[in-house]
Amino acid sequence: MSSPTFSPAPPSAPTSGPALRTQDLTKVYGTGETVIRALDHVSVEFDRGMFTAIMGPSGSGKSTLMHCAAGLDSVTSGRAWIGNTEITSLGDRELTLVRRERVGFVFQAFNLLPTGTAEENIVLPLRLAGRKPDREWFDHIVRVLGIQDRLSHRPGEMSGGQQQRVAVARALITRPDVIFADEPTGALDSASGADLLDFLRRSVRELGQTIIMVTHDPRAAGYADRVITLTDGQISGDRIVDPAGPGHTEQGR
Structure with missing residues (x-):
């Protein structure tokens, strides 16, 4: 089955400066002899509209970097910005609002509400923010991800791949x-997995989305820029990444 085609959509984020740094x-x-330095003075920028993979062995700090850069975990020192907003200086309430409205998350375990339908799960971030879904954007996302016929289904009634597509739609909805x-x-x-990576890559290329992915799989990283x-x-x-890699072929574009 051929992949659905994205149609252009206007980006909501500013186009100047890095998406995150x-x-x-x-x-x-820990302290003393038991101290573990999970991140050690990491300075890095992530450009807008780029798919970046973060790799490393277990304990390398890749997940810690993601959690701290996303505002999911506090930092010992240093600073992090999402766009022009320094998240490391925000209080809990302000940080929650930034995560809810300016950051999307896709987790290995899907993290869908088991009692909610696919549609309810997708629009959850908007409901929490007291905002109504943009139906045109909603319809566009679910059409691209091929889950139009699963919107009334609950997670237990969907395959793993379908659940993960719902999770991606939820991340894109804001x-x-x-x-x-x-x-x-x-x-x-x-x-x-290959289908999902293709959708992530195409959301970068054709929707201008910025994605930062933690992975241990070199094949998954091959879809990144x-x-x-x-x-x-x-x-x-x-x-x-070599543009001739698996996610950079004509099929992945």
């Missing part, structure tokens, strides 16, 4: 500055 970001757990994807293909079979590698809490590699 960090400066000397440091995260330390037109966020950046989407963070944490091992998004980890619970999927290879075919469903850029791969950052962490080792012992520091950036040990930063490269642009």
Whole structure:
């Protein structure tokens, strides 16, 4: 089955400056001899409209970087910005609003409400913000992701791949500055995982979305435009992906 075609949609985020950046970001757990420096003065910028993969061995700090950069975890020192907003200086309430309205999340475990329908799960971030869905944008997303016939289904009535597509739609619905994807293909079979990565890549290329994905899978990273590698809490590699890679073929465009 051929992939659906994206039609252009106006971006909601500012087009100037990086979507996200960090400066000397440091995260330390424990004290004394038991101290663990999960992040060690990490400074990095993520351009708008780019698909970036963050890789590294277990304990390298890749998930910690995502959590701190997304405002899901506090930092020991250093600063982080989403757009022009310094999130490391915000209080809990302000940070919650930024995460709700300017950040999208796609998790390996889907994190869907089991009692809610697909449609209810997709529009949940808008409901929490007291906003009504833009029906044209909603219809566009579900059409692109091929889940029009699953909107009345609950998660238990959908396959893993369908649930993950619902999770992607939920992340896109607010037109966020950046989407963070944490091992998004980890619970999927290879075919469903490839489909999902193709949708993520095309949302970057054709909708201008910014995506930062944590993954341990080199094949998944091959769909990205850029791969950052962490080792012992520091950036040990930063490269642009070969455009002839698996996600950069005509099928992935």
